[in-house]
Amino acid sequence: MNSFVELLKSHRSIRKFTEQPIAPELFEELVRAGQGAATSSFLQGATIIRVTDRSKRERIAQLAGNQPYVASAAEFMVFCADLKRAGNWCREYDKPFAGDFTEHFIIATVDVALMAQSMVCAAESVGLGICYIGGIRNNPAAVSELLELPGGVYPVFGLCLGYPAQDPEVKPRLPVSVILKQDRYNEAGDREAIEDYDSAVREYYASRTGGGHGISWSEQVSVLLSEKSRPHMRGFLAGQGFTFK
Amino acid sequence: MNSFVELLKSHRSIRKFTEQPIAPELFEELVRAGQGAATSSFLQGATIIRVTDRSKRERIAQLAGNQPYVASAAEFMVFCADLKRAGNWCREYDKPFAGDFTEHFIIATVDVALMAQSMVCAAESVGLGICYIGGIRNNPAAVSELLELPGGVYPVFGLCLGYPAQDPEVKPRLPVSVILKQDRYNEAGDREAIEDYDSAVREYYASRTGGGHGISWSEQVSVLLSEKSRPHMRGFLAGQGFTFK
Numbered sequence: 073m074n075s076f077v078e079l080l081k082s083h084r085s086i087r088k089f090t091e092q093p094i095a096p097e098l099f100e101e102l103v104r105a106g107q108g109a110a111t112s113s114f115l116q117g118a119t120i121i122r123v124t125d126r127s128k129r130e131r132i133a134q135l136a137g138n139q140p141y142v143a144s145a146a147e148f149m150v151f152c153a154d155l156k157r158a159g160n161w162c163r164e165y166d167k168p169f170a171g172d173f174t175e176h177f178i179i180a181t182v183d184v185a186l187m188a189q190s191m192v193c194a195a196e197s198v199g200l201g202i203c204y205i206g207g208i209r210n211n212p213a214a215v216s217e218l219l220e221l222p223g224g225v226y227p228v229f230g231l232c233l234g235y236p237a238q239d240p241e242v243k244p245r246l247p248v249s250v251i252l253k254q255d256r257y258n259e260a261g262d263r264e265a266i267e268d269y270d271s272a273v274r275e276y277y278a279s280r281t282g283g284g285h286g287i288s289w290s291e292q293v294s295v296l297l298s299e300k301s302r303p304h305m306r307g308f309l310a311g312q313g314f315t316f317k
Numbered sequence: 318m319n320s321f322v323e324l325l326k327s328h329r330s331i332r333k334f335t336e337q338p339i340a341p342e343l344f345e346e347l348v349r350a351g352q353g354a355a356t357s358s359f360l361q362g363a364t365i366i367r368v369t370d371r372s373k374r375e376r377i378a379q380l381a382g383n384q385p386y387v388a389s390a391a392e393f394m395v396f397c398a399d400l401k402r403a404g405n406w407c408r409e410y411d412k413p414f415a416g417d418f419t420e421h422f423i424i425a426t427v428d429v430a431l432m433a434q435s436m437v438c439a440a441e442s443v444g445l446g447i448c449y450i451g452g453i454r455n456n457p458a459a460v461s462e463l464l465e466l467p468g469g470v471y472p473v474f475g476l477c478l479g480y481p482a483q484d485p486e487v488k489p490r491l492p493v494s495v496i497l498k499q500d501r502y503n504e505a506g507d508r509e510a511i512e513d514y515d516s517a518v519r520e521y522y523a524s525r526t527g528g529g530h531g532i533s534w535s536e537q538v539s540v541l542l543s544e545k546s547r548p549h550m551r552g553f554l555a556g557q558g559f560t561f562k
Contacts, residue, residue, distance in 0.1 A: 076321055076442040080350035080435050103497055105325035107490040109434060110449045113541050114534065116491050125500045157495070157507070158538035165536065167543035174554065174561075175454065175547035178426065182473065185430030189354060190325050193438040197321045204355045209420065220501040228427065245352040246361050250402070252348055255370045256465040262402070289359065291410065293403035296358050298412035302420035306561055309419065316419075316551055316561050 079196055082242045086201025087141045089234030094146045098198065102233075106191030117180035118187045119154040121219050121227075122147065128218055135214050136207030136230065146234035150208060150215065151188050153180035155313070156224030171224070172315045184228045195233055205230030212308045223313040241280065244272045246289070266290055324441055327487045331446025332386045334479030339391045343443065347478075351436030362425035363432045364399040366464050366472075367392065373463055380459050381452030381475065391479035395453060395460065396433050398425035400558070401469030416469070417560045429473045440478055450475030457553045468558040486525065489517045491534070511535055 094102075103120065111117070123129050126143075132150075133142035142148050155171045162169045192202050208215045208230045215227050247265045270288035277286040309316075339347075348365065356362070368374050371388075377395075378387035387393050400416045407414045437447050453460045453475045460472050492510045515533035522531040554561075 074442060077346055077350050077439045080439050081346070081353045083353040083355065083435075085355060100493060101322055101326070103493055104490075105322050107493070107496065108326045108328040108487075110328065110330060110437075110447075112449070112451045114488070114537055115541060116496065116534075116538075118496065119502070120497045121502065122497060122499050128500060152502075155542060157504075158535075159542045161535040161539040162543045165539045165543075167539050169542060170544060170546075171542035173546045173548060174550040176542065178454070178473070178550065179451070179546075181423065181426055182430045185427045186434045189431045189434035190328075190438060192355075193435060194322045194325050197319055202355075204357070206357045206424070209423070220503070222502060225502060228423070242353075243359070245349075248345060248348055248352070251352065251361065251363065252365045252367060254367050255373060257364070257366065257397075257467060257470060258465070259402075289361075290403075290406040292359055293361075294406035294410045294412050296360060297400060297404045297414060297416035297421065298407045298410075299415060301415075301418045301424075303418060303562065305419040305423065317548065 076197060080193065083196065084240045084242050085203040086234070086236045086238060086240070087203055088236070088238040089141065089145045089201065089232070090237045092146065092235045094200070094233065099147065102191050102194045105194035106187040109186040109190040111183050111186070112179040115158055115179055115183055117154050117158065117183040119152045119157065119225065121150045121152060123150065131218060132208065132215060132230065135211045136205050137210055139205060139207055141203060141232050142205055142230060145232035147232070149231050149233070150219060150227045151184045151229055151231060152221060152225050152227050153184050154225045155180055156222055159224050172313060173317045177314050177316060181228060188229070188231060192231070199235065200233055201236035203232040205232065209302050209305060212305070216312070221312070226309060226312045226314060241276065244269070244276055321442060325438065328441065329485045329487050330448040331479070331481045331483060331485070332448055333481070333483040334386065334390045334446065334477070335482045337391065337480045339445070339478065344392065347436050347439045350439035351432040354431040354435040356428050356431070357424040360403055360424055360428055362399050362403065362428040364397045364402065364470065366395040366397060368395065376463060377453065377460060377475065380456045381450050382455055384450060384452055386448060386477050387450055387475060390477035392477070394476050394478070395464060395472045396429045396474055396476060397466060397470050397472050398429050399470045400425055401467055404469050417558060418562045422559050422561060426473060433474070433476060437476070444480065445478055446481035448477040450477065454547050454550060457550070461557070466557070471554055471557045471559060486521065489514070489521055
């Protein structure tokens with residue numbers, strides 16, 4: 073296997089970065105690599121807000137649940153799903169705007185994620201480290217106000233980028249047999265495979281410097297799905313014009 | 318810039334493939350590369366259905382709006398957002414299931430897209446070509462029935478994979494100045510930049526063998542956002558348990 077495939081298999085989030093800046097030419101190349109990703113119906117429904125203002129960085133670091141690397145990484149960006157840019161042209165061509173269907177939300181959100189992940193793959197291939205920041209959805213209204221996001225635009229996630237100052241272990245992933253199925257959805261064997269995997273996850277936490285919470289995958293995700301998760305998102309999105317028609 | 322960044326910048330969808338199969342070991346490595354992608358809250362909310370059954374392939378090719386490469390590509394997969402796998406463990410740990418928030422939908426959908434795009438980057442790095450198939454959302458209920466997708470699972474997109482038998486031009490992307498903003502959302506200069514870009518898109522269509530529809534980017538997206546887009550998605554998703562609380 074080539075080294076790039078090996079690199080992708082061993083991705084880890086980086087949360088400590090050196091102070092080395094990213095050369096502007098390199099940064100632009102990475103953005104272009106992101107733009108190269110597929111886009112549904114040619115929408116190109118993603119806008120990146122590169123945050124360089126120190127006070128905005130610090131404010132977002134707080135809003136995201138006190139994640140200091142948001143402020144300290146060489147680069148921090150907010151990836152936004154953007155239906156406004158395209159929607160502007162409805163008026164221009166004298167068409168009604170109807171971009172508030174669930175499908176439009178899916179198209180734009182997927183566009184953002186594909187673009188970000190291509191940019192991430194490019195970044196890792198040149199030795200940079202990354203960390204996605206879903207925590208910006210803790211308070212999406214405040215983040216949107218800070219970045220002056222208009223209607224038709226919503227912040228999907230943040231992304232820290234920089235040269236790594238740590239070398240964390242790779243977190244084990246679910247067995248391939250659990251996530252890859254043939255011809256139909258079929259849970260045969262999954263329970264046993266997940267129980268083995270849970271042991272591996274517990275060992276991973278136990279072996280880490282600093283420990284971590286040490287609970288298995290199944291315990292972690294059962295908590296995630298048994299609690300209200302960012303219940304403000306629906307109302308926030310409606311306010312930005314994403315009404316899930 | 319390294320060759321991998323160049324490769325990502327020049328991605329094109331491939332819709333004609335040779336008959337060469339993908340070696341099983343390689344296919345599994347690509348899946349593992351996909352799994353390496355970041356996952357929100359460690360959910361790992363993606364399941365891939367690899368479709369090998371010929372009649373299912375042909376049926377999905379029809380359902381997706383007659384896209385013959387769905388049937389003929391070496392591999393075709395349906396990428397599903399999956400809250401069921403994790404949700405099963407709520408019962409196990411005696412917790413109520415509450416995974417029907419908008420946020421859960423976003424987490425799982427983004428997980429799927431990040432995984433798919435890492436797999437795509439890995440695939441392209443070994444000379445394979447890919448084509449995303451959003452068309453499976455034309456009739457998600459029929460696709461779900463065919464693949465026996467249970468509640469808590471929805472098909473986000475399909476993906477064709479194979480060795481390219483064509484070498485299409487790269488479709489021009491929006492100028493970086495339009496999609497990358499500094500510190501705030503700001504449309505200054507976008508209109509002029511998009512008008513120039515529209516000319517480039519028209520030229521791209523004019524120069525292609527076969528022509529294509531030849532309309533500008535702004536015209537295409539104004540149509541997309543002025544028409545109902547897959548209005549069945551909301552009801553279909555509700556039926557699968559995604560109720561956007």
